[in-house]
């Protein structure tokens with residue numbers, strides 16, 4: 001049973017692919033979360049944008065982790081960037097469970113050039129522990145593999161400390 005949890009939301013698969021690669025490197029447990037909203041198609045796209053801008057959250061669908069959140073040494077939370085913010089699904093997760101996490105790291109998946117690193121601080125508002133590592137990845141971009149490796153280096157450095 002791993003003591004590193006990767007928990008993510010992905011609407012179109014990019015975040016899922018990124019976090020699965022990271023989890024495979026770390027031998028971490030991976031759990032997907034969803035909320036109660038239909039986010040498919042164009043209507044879903046606009047709904048996502050509106051929810052992100054308004055910081056609206058909706059009830060999460062039930063999800064299971066092998067341990068209690070507070071029992072993992074590290075929880076890596078992965079979200080797509082929506083309108084310069086974290087997805088409202090991940091915001092909902094952090095609102096509800098951020099206080100249970102002992103040590104957090106963040107992985108953002110974005111579509112544009114801008115890294116949107118201010119989102120890490122937005123996510124920290126819900127996770128009193130703050131974050132030990134963070135990365136913003138743009139799928140298929142030139143630097144993507146480099147920044148993923150750098151993130152893994154930071155995470156391993158943290159895990160080696162304990």
Ligand SMILES: Cc1cc2nc3c(=O)[nH]c(=O)nc-3n(C[C@H](O)[C@H](O)[C@H](O)COP(=O)(O)O)c2cc1C
Nearest residue numbers: 010011012013014015049080081083084110111112
């Ligand atoms: C509603 C919405 C808003 C978005 N806003 C941004 C943005 O502000 N900046 C950006 O770089 N990408 C933005 N994107 C693109 C996604 O962050 C990017 O495609 C991401 O990799 C999607 O991850 P997923 O496939 O796991 O859902 C947005 C996507 C959606 C659906």
